[in-house]
Amino acid sequence: MVSTRTPGFSRPRGRFTGRTRTPAPTSAGPSSRPDRPRLGLISRDVPRQRRENTFPPTPDRLNPAHLASLRSVQLLGCAIAAGWAAAFPIISDLPNQRLWGAVAAPAYALAGLLCLILPRRFAARSAAAVGLLGAVLVPLALLALQGRHQSEVMVVERSAHLLLTTGSPYLQHPVVVTDYDPYLPAMTLFGMPRQLLGNGDALTRVAGDARIWFALTFLACLLASWRLLRPSRDRAPLLPLAVLTASPLIALALAVGGVDLPLIGVCCLAMALAERDRTVGAGLVLALACTLKWTAWPALPVAVLLLWRLYGRRPAARTGLIAVGVSLAVILPSALTRADALREQVVRFPLGLTAIRTPAGSPLPGKVLAGFGPTGHTVSLALMTMGGIGVAIWLLARPPVSAIAAADLLAAGLAIAFMLAPAGRFGYLALPVVLVIWPRMAARRWSGKPPVPPGPVGRRPRPERPEPALPRG
Template identity: 70%
Template sequence: MQAVGWTLAAGWAAVFPLASAVPNQVFWGALAAPAYAVAALLRLALPRRIAAAAAAGAALLGAVLLPLVLLSLSGRRQSEVMVVERSADLLVHTGVPYLPHPVLASDFNPYLPMMTLFGVPRAVLGNVGPVNLLLGDARVWFAAAFLGCLLACGRLLGAGSRWRLLPPLAALTASPLIALALTGGGVDLPLIGVCCLALALAANGRALPAGLVLGFACALKWTAWPALPVAALLLWRLYGRRPAARAAGTALLASAAVILPFALTRAGVLLEQVVRFPLGLTAVPTPAGSPLPGRVLAGLGPVGHAVSLALLCLGSVAVAGWLLVRPPTGAVAACDRLAAGLTVAFALAPAGRFGYLALPTVLVLWPRLAAGRARRVAAAGPVERYGTMRVADRRTGSAARESWHG
């Protein structure tokens, strides 16, 4: 099955040099397609005990590391990355990460202030020299946050040491779903990782850390806000009202500490760029124009745009009702609820991209991969070999089973 998956990935990547009009996507496809083909061959030809790791390594090298390094050294990046890096430069020199009078779509910054953090290395290091070009690239820090959060999430779900998590994480990162986003824009990757980590912390009863992580997420991008009620209900269901209130209060205070200074001093700019522009309500159209249902409706005119917003509200109410009627009882169930809400939002919003669907997809896949690995560890017995020592870990196995069945 893995060989089939890598073969399909090779076919998907090969389409981009032929059909895409985006230069970075064409470049990625030219490197990724042969890498995926090699991964499929390795999976078939090598002994079973090393085939999966070798295939994932080949795909990771050719579809992620090589294109990311080459694109960074050549200074080629998509508009999302340029917006984040420019916002950091503006913050350093003017104290505000938003242009006051945007004219073009690339002048708008649709992200909340914390996203600027990923552009700070570019503002500090500049563009001189290969090391500065690579380490200053916001995509590198998007990827680091994504991978670090998913590793931490997996360990919280009871999957054992980080070494046990590396094979599935490498395969997920090398998949076209993540590889293309990481090498091209990657702005949603840290958001995916932070949401997974926050819900894993909540499932483990760590209310204060969960609140801090949620606050960080809610100050990155508005799409993280649905994670707050999901995490609060998860804590309430498992540990009671006080931990839920503690996490929610911490998240609100942490995010408000970042957003309020700009909301009070630049309210009009923040509303225009962070709210109205992504919803397609400004005179300058957003470049997010994939033919999702909401976008198709919005393209029919003012009536279609209104219908799109109405359906978005109805869909959000339906998901909220499901969340209240059947609150999550584990990390997997919580991630499923959040993924459903985000899928509805991305599908019915007046503007959106197919790439946004990577967020709910990873929310569904990664907790299951990590919890499934934890179940296999637990099934092997209460005593597990770790290096040259044997350690018992019944608690994490039990927590993972609860998360899986929740």
């Protein structure tokens, strides 16, 4: 009698589909076709080139895009935004913020109504358009045409004028709080359009406004980081970018000041470039960040350690040298010619160590502690230093392995610094919030661990054919 059982093939071999291990199809003929497992998470309908460059996405229920598409989440977001904006005309003593709240609150309420009554495929886009129009474009146009803005916009535009006329963006002897320029020299770039276009008719007033260039830099950097981090180049992030820009955290800053927006975008772009091994681009973007505000300096070691962990010492050293070299080339002229002004306005003033203190108030712990006098101020600085040391130890012990993990580390360090700084403001927290949200939306996953590519996706692995059984002699 001849045995039909193949030696060494007692169990069916398995293959990993991306979810569970399932038995591979056998060569039993057409009857086994209905029992073939699915191809996992990637469909055959997707073109082969795109499938091979696509990582397995997060399960649908945990996907950031899926959560954002839920009607209940959209309604909750619009309700929170409307309540946030409606509070400004009541509690704020700044006219520009009160105007923004009066215009933005009805826009957010209307956006929530559209989310409720429109079909799902039209609701999100319509609500985002209404929010963008009512919370960003209308208040920004009104304030720009009237020449109204927060003091930091005037400081940036004046620093550009000083640089062109005196060779330094800093006043030698500041007298009032608006004479202080707490920004590094590269921030003067955003004041140059005002010097070039002047302050004539309505068009030049709007086009030369530094807030316009803050916003354009912010949007361009977020778009570029999205394209770098997106697993598949399927579409432009118009809807996510519109929702983020129309949110109160960004819309208020953009309409009345916006000086922190370019720093947010540049930090996101630097982490994305580092993950993709764009060493020269990452070095130049980090140099731009480090010459805008001193609060961006923690981004340099985070990005360098990300490159070192992913690609080795040489790419990390190249990026670090480019960033440090360009930063020194930009900062050194001001440091050599106006060293006292640079130290007084860029270092001591943000830390609350000057005779003139910033009038900006906030309920953050550092600001509250600084209000108790020199002892509270010292405690605030000590706590901020201890928090920075803790984040540095965390960074060295567990270097980031993806742009999401790097952005999380940077966001944690900046959030601790902003909350414990003696002169911290609530608006500064927009930077760590966007650092946490935007890379996750672009990469379509929550975890900071890099995804493992599933190998040659799109082809079914052929089952090994068993050798024919030999008749027993």
